[in-house]
Amino acid sequence: MCGRFSLSAELDQLEKQFEMMLIDEVSPRYNIAPTQPILSVVLEEGARVGRHMRWGLVPGWAKDVKIGYKMINARAETLDEKPTFKGLLKKRRCLILADGFYEWKKTGNEKQPYRFQMADGKPFAFAGLWDYWSHEDQTLVSCTIITTAPNAIANEVHDRMPAILRPEDYETWLHPDMEDLALLKSLLQPYPADEMDAFPVSTRVNSPKNDDPSILLPLAH
Structure with missing residues (x-):
């Protein structure tokens, strides 16, 4: 699964790299946790816009927002088999921006957090997938991160990893007229391990209350 990540890059860098316009204000975050607002990119009237969505999918049919706690991730392999995800895979896809994510390696009774990022340090x-939810006077836009099989570097720590898209696939993923589910699923592959770095970080990341730059640093040997 993917249960924690970061996004602390400069806003002008994000706008330029992802060719989008920010709608919502964004602050640097080093330890983003489920149910918090996260920066997502969607296509609106042919243009990419960046806006906040709550992390943890609350489908339009849900009776209670608490379902979002169980839907922070969606498995790539079964997206087209589950009614909730199949409809969103056709019509409501987004990019969720990050510059690193965390997974925990279990060793005996201990769990050591690791940070994964691009070798060049750039955001990705x-x-x-996202959806609207409305009930009485309450409305919510929420999303889920798709996960896939791990690449070689992630497999040392965990049996899943988030599906990271190649930049050349952003347009295909976002385009509202793209409904070829097989093609869309083919984009959800383990990201090449030789383009990523991983290293252990402080267990301070275990608590979402700790949200500062020191969390990004490798543990001293």
Whole structure:
């Protein structure tokens, strides 16, 4: 699964790299947790816009927003088999921006957190799905991060990893007229391990209350 990530890049860098216009204000985040607002990119009237969505999918049919706690991730392999995800895979796809994510390696009774990022340190995009939810006077836009099999570097720590899209696939993923589910699923592959770095970080990341730059640093040997 993917249960924690970061996005602390400069806003002008994000706008330029992802060719989008920010709608919502964004602050640097080092330890983003489920149910918090996260920066997602969607296509609106042919243009990419960046806006906040709550992390943890609350489908339009849900009776209670608490379902979002169970839907922070969606498995790439079964997206087209589950009614909730199949409809969103056709019509409501997004990019979820990050510059690193965390997974925990279990050793005996201990769990050591690791940070994963691009070898060049640049931000990247998870493949995501989103939906509207409305009940009485409450409305919500929420999303989920798609996960896939791990690459060689992630497999040392965990048996899943977030599906990271190649930049050349952003347009295909976002385009509203793209409904070829087989093609869309083919984009959700383990990201090449030789383009990523991973290293252990402080267990301070275990608590979402700790949200500062020191969390990004490798543990001293």
